[in-house]
Amino acid sequence: MKIDASLAAVDQLLKRTIESESIVNDLYRHVFQVSGKKLRAKLCLISSLNESNYEKFDNNYEEIRVQLAAIIELLHSATLVHDDVIDLASQRRGQETVSEAWSNSHAVLIGDYIYSRAFVLMAQIGVPEIIDELADATNKIAQGELIQLQNKKNWSIDKKILEKINYYKTGRLFEAASKTGSIIGKRSKKDANILTTVSKNLGIAFQIQDDLLDYGLSNIDIGKPKLQDIKEQKITFPLMFALEESSNQTKKDIKNLLDNKEVVAEKIYDFVLSTSAIKKCNQLLDNNFKMTQELIRNISDNYISLEMLNLLDEMWKRDY
Amino acid sequence: MKIDASLAAVDQLLKRTIESESIVNDLYRHVFQVSGKKLRAKLCLISSLNESNYEKFDNNYEEIRVQLAAIIELLHSATLVHDDVIDLASQRRGQETVSEAWSNSHAVLIGDYIYSRAFVLMAQIGVPEIIDELADATNKIAQGELIQLQNKKNWSIDKKILEKINYYKTGRLFEAASKTGSIIGKRSKKDANILTTVSKNLGIAFQIQDDLLDYGLSNIDIGKPKLQDIKEQKITFPLMFALEESSNQTKKDIKNLLDNKEVVAEKIYDFVLSTSAIKKCNQLLDNNFKMTQELIRNISDNYISLEMLNLLDEMWKRDY
Numbered sequence: 052m053k054i055d056a057s058l059a060a061v062d063q064l065l066k067r068t069i070e071s072e073s074i075v076n077d078l079y080r081h082v083f084q085v086s087g088k089k090l091r092a093k094l095c096l097i098s099s100l101n102e103s104n105y106e107k108f109d110n111n112y113e114e115i116r117v118q119l120a121a122i123i124e125l126l127h128s129a130t131l132v133h134d135d136v137i138d139l140a141s142q143r144r145g146q147e148t149v150s151e152a153w154s155n156s157h158a159v160l161i162g163d164y165i166y167s168r169a170f171v172l173m174a175q176i177g178v179p180e181i182i183d184e185l186a187d188a189t190n191k192i193a194q195g196e197l198i199q200l201q202n203k204k205n206w207s208i209d210k211k212i213l214e215k216i217n218y219y220k221t222g223r224l225f226e227a228a229s230k231t232g233s234i235i236g237k238r239s240k241k242d243a244n245i246l247t248t249v250s251k252n253l254g255i256a257f258q259i260q261d262d263l264l265d266y267g268l269s270n271i272d273i274g275k276p277k278l279q280d281i282k283e284q285k286i287t288f289p290l291m292f293a294l295e296e297s298s299n300q301t302k303k304d305i306k307n308l309l310d311n312k313e314v315v316a317e318k319i320y321d322f323v324l325s326t327s328a329i330k331k332c333n334q335l336l337d338n339n340f341k342m343t344q345e346l347i348r349n350i351s352d353n354y355i356s357l358e359m360l361n362l363l364d365e366m367w368k369r370d371y
Numbered sequence: 372m373k374i375d376a377s378l379a380a381v382d383q384l385l386k387r388t389i390e391s392e393s394i395v396n397d398l399y400r401h402v403f404q405v406s407g408k409k410l411r412a413k414l415c416l417i418s419s420l421n422e423s424n425y426e427k428f429d430n431n432y433e434e435i436r437v438q439l440a441a442i443i444e445l446l447h448s449a450t451l452v453h454d455d456v457i458d459l460a461s462q463r464r465g466q467e468t469v470s471e472a473w474s475n476s477h478a479v480l481i482g483d484y485i486y487s488r489a490f491v492l493m494a495q496i497g498v499p500e501i502i503d504e505l506a507d508a509t510n511k512i513a514q515g516e517l518i519q520l521q522n523k524k525n526w527s528i529d530k531k532i533l534e535k536i537n538y539y540k541t542g543r544l545f546e547a548a549s550k551t552g553s554i555i556g557k558r559s560k561k562d563a564n565i566l567t568t569v570s571k572n573l574g575i576a577f578q579i580q581d582d583l584l585d586y587g588l589s590n591i592d593i594g595k596p597k598l599q600d601i602k603e604q605k606i607t608f609p610l611m612f613a614l615e616e617s618s619n620q621t622k623k624d625i626k627n628l629l630d631n632k633e634v635v636a637e638k639i640y641d642f643v644l645s646t647s648a649i650k651k652c653n654q655l656l657d658n659n660f661k662m663t664q665e666l667i668r669n670i671s672d673n674y675i676s677l678e679m680l681n682l683l684d685e686m687w688k689r690d691y
């Protein structure tokens with residue numbers, strides 16, 4: 052409940068426009084019109100909630116918690132807006148992307164605006180360690196996207212590279228959400244470390260879930276077209292696993308399909324489903340979640356441990 | 372001399388690649404391969420040089436000065452890389468842009484990488500006031516570009532809006548260079564204020580010079596194609612002044628030319644040159660420089676005052 056109330060405050064803060072420029076406000080409002088799941092904000096809010104130390108905090112403790120969680124959502128949203136330029140995406144969260152409704156230029160600029168607004172809010176909190184962590188996370192997201200771009204059509208991609216892409220693109224900001232949250236919550240070193248590792252794991256799992264969702268192996272409406280990764284010639288875990296167990300001839304055939312400008316996404320989809328790739332992805336997820344569950348049980352703050360278990364359950368239940 | 376030595380150190384810092392990812396290094400090196408004029412870094416270095424207070428500083432004072440100046444160039448370079456996406460530019464500083472040599476996606480991402488690297492370095496310096504100032508400047512640059520985008524083909528654009536665009540796009544970061552430099556230099560409030568205003572003025576003048584250079588009214592090779600602003604349907608000071616003194620019929624004709632997808636840039640060029648617009652731009656510049664010169668003379672630190680006068684002279688000499 053406490054977390055939910057703070058999460059609502061994060062949403063309010065995110066939706067608040069502050070500029071006198073109508074074009075800036077229009078674009079900004081469009082980006083935050085549809086509320087996302089806010090997993091990163093939630094992880095940050097859980098990590099920063101430390102009632103046993105409540106008296107140690109300033110009066111504006113709750114305000115700072117909410118602000119930090121909002122900052123993390125701002126960074127995430129800025130990367131999404133730029134991703135839509137990179138992926139030439141027309142739909143996001145069930146609505147038109149900025150690049151579609153306005154233009155690529157607008158998307159690049161409102162992304163930059165949102166990034167820098169996040170750093171303005173960070174400067175207000177004024178803890179260099181937090182700024183360092185979040186700047187590094189933002190930096191890793193860009194690197195992760197570049198590595199992914201570099202490995203388009205790389206049908207012999209190494210699992211290690213895919214793991215790195217997943218960590219940089221998604222795990223790193225999840226991790227930073229808990230690390231910076233723990234700083235604000237003045238959490239014990241032990242709990243801070245566990246929370247940070249747990250969030251990193253969940254981020255990596257979340258990205259694999261996303262890769263699976265792209266294959267449409269779910270009834271969930273993810274608010275964007277499916278098989279986008281294949282169409283963009285991106286190799287994610289499902290295809291990597293499928294290729295791994297294939298003959299050289301099949302590998303060549305798939306490579307040819309990926310090389311083809313008019314990729315027949317459905318053919319690759321059928322190929323992936325004909326293998327044990329999806330099963331392997333789900334095993335990977337199950338292992339990740341089980342390991343994470345064990346870690347969460349070691350958190351000394353019982354309330355936080357419970358909140359994290361709930362969040363883990365929510366993520367685990369996503370149905371493929 | 373002192374400033375030049377520090378400027379060389381800035382250049383070295385900028386050219387140093389730190390990532391293990393080859394794609395990140397390749398892109399990064401491409402961006403910093405050709406050294407720009409580094410006016411912003413220079414303003415920052417002048418503002419932070421305070422020998423009379425030398426003993427007050429830590430051992431790493433020179434290191435921090437150079438780092439701050441490099442941060443400002445990083446921010447500037449990130450905006451240039453993103454600008455090239457927005458303007459669909461193929462040339463910058465006499466070489467291919469990232470968007471041309473790789474792709475728009477690469478340009479968006481290496482821009483994000485450079486931005487966030489700047490913030491990582493800011494966190495190392497660890498002064499929230501500096502982070503706040505530079506985050507706000509970055510934010511204003513994005514806003515300035517958006518306002519400009521919004522006013523494409525706005526043939527009745529108000530001078531006030533153009534002034535705002537120039538300040539946000541260029542003046543703001545010049546201003547921030549001196550403001551943050553003055554913080555590192557522990558400068559007197561009076562000198563800090565003068566330096567900050569002077570740099571803001573110079574930034575605005577620099578943008579007007581750039582607008583004029585786009586009209587090719589110079590022998591300087593600016594390393595990019597000319598008449599780009601018109602081709603992108605951007606109205607800058609020369610065209611604004613030309614329209615201001617024109618009949619309604621001429622205004623309509625020019626509007627039709629701008630509306631036309633195949634803009635005949637040369638026709639607009641001829642129109643601008645047939646008016647007193649260029650003279651008015653030069654008057655604007657002269658007034659700016661004279662006012663700035665007066666301000667510089669009020670700086671109490673003689674060495675700094677001299678350095679600023681030299682820089683002003685350099686800018687003033689640019690030949691149109």
